[in-house]
Amino acid sequence: MTTITLDGYADVREAFRLRDLKQALYDEGGVVMADCLLVLHGEDHRSRRRVENRLFRRGTFRHWEREFLHDVVRDTLAPFAADGRADLVELGYRTIMSLTALVAGIDRPTGSAAEADALYRYAKKFSEGATLVHTTRDPEVVRAEVRAALDEFDAAFLQPSLARRRELLARHAAGELSEQDLPRDVLTGLLRHWDELDIDQEILLRECAFYLQAGSHSTADAFTHSADEFFAWVRRDPAAAEKALDDPVRLQRCVHETLRLHPASPVAQRRALAPAVLRNGTEIPQGAFVVLDIAAANRDPRVFERPDAFDPLREVPAGVPRWGHAFGGGMHACIGTELAGGVPEADDGVAVTDGAEQAHEQVLGTVTLMLSALLAAGARPDPERPPRRDPDSSRDHFASYPVVFG
């Protein structure tokens, strides 16, 4: 079988947009990924995405950021800060868990820490299932663990959430509830379009599990890496770094620069359904396996000067997002880009030091909100417990990142 690896920024961008390249990264992770949005193709993908896109309008996130995201971040951080220490991996997951559950449509009836911990355990397991292709453990063992977690999650969380939504939809159909009274989440969207989307209970279960892990794992990973890069920046250039402490726009740039250097998905993979030729003349035969090396493309020196340097203040060419391809592109471009990464400041010549004022109108994204709250609480790396990389994955993940406060 022919494998073609693309590692230039422009080639990866072009390949993301080729309609005849079909998702192929999750073939191994079918236990949780089969029939999920991210693996659908063509019309099946278009109709599912149209339904789910409705939840992800920009106004929604601006509203969320103004109304409750700050509180979620602050409340999750508070007990850790009071305790004087935290593990950023755990803190990241805890914070994002309630948000992704909200997006997916998974109710948390008690709101207890035990409930959040259960969701956190499931999300980590589902994520391990989705990225089975990268595992260094026995894939069959992982698959069995993921299946067991899916069954538990279904009974404890999905079925009660489903029952509540069915009842709300019945009352809506009877004219007792208005459109505004219905939850705006993936589960409700799928229930309302059940026949048109041709889904069943198992697909519903996997789609909710997929959202839970897709939203949380990548956000928690971006948060830990952002803090790590920020701490290193403070050591290298304290004057420049510390200006970001009260400038949310500069802090958002730290997050975007981190995403460029440490994309949560370092590669995307596709299979060619038909032959294609890239602008640079590269021929992709039908059936070829195409690797889009996001991590390498994000360090393409033709696009990013001094590509390996963490430089949140760097200039980027017009039309190039500061995060490079970290959120993918084309039909599968991340649906949660604005929720996680926010909207970059307008390229209208506004100096980054005007950030505090500009951030007023701007969607900063959950990762920046999380980093900002963490730094405001005085977090720094724990001098006695160094961070540890994930031994069960070949990806660039931290398994543990202890910090102390004050």
Ligand code: HEM
């Ligand atoms: C920093 C955080 C995040 C990063 C780096 C990230 C990255 C990505 C990437 C690279 C893809 C495309 C994969 C491919 O083309 O093979 C993707 C797709 C997706 N992401 Fe994210 N993501 C993040 C946060 C989120 C959040 C918060 C959500 C939802 C709550 C989310 C939901 C999705 C979904 C549903 C897709 C599939 C879209 C489709 O197939 O049409 N992501 N993400």
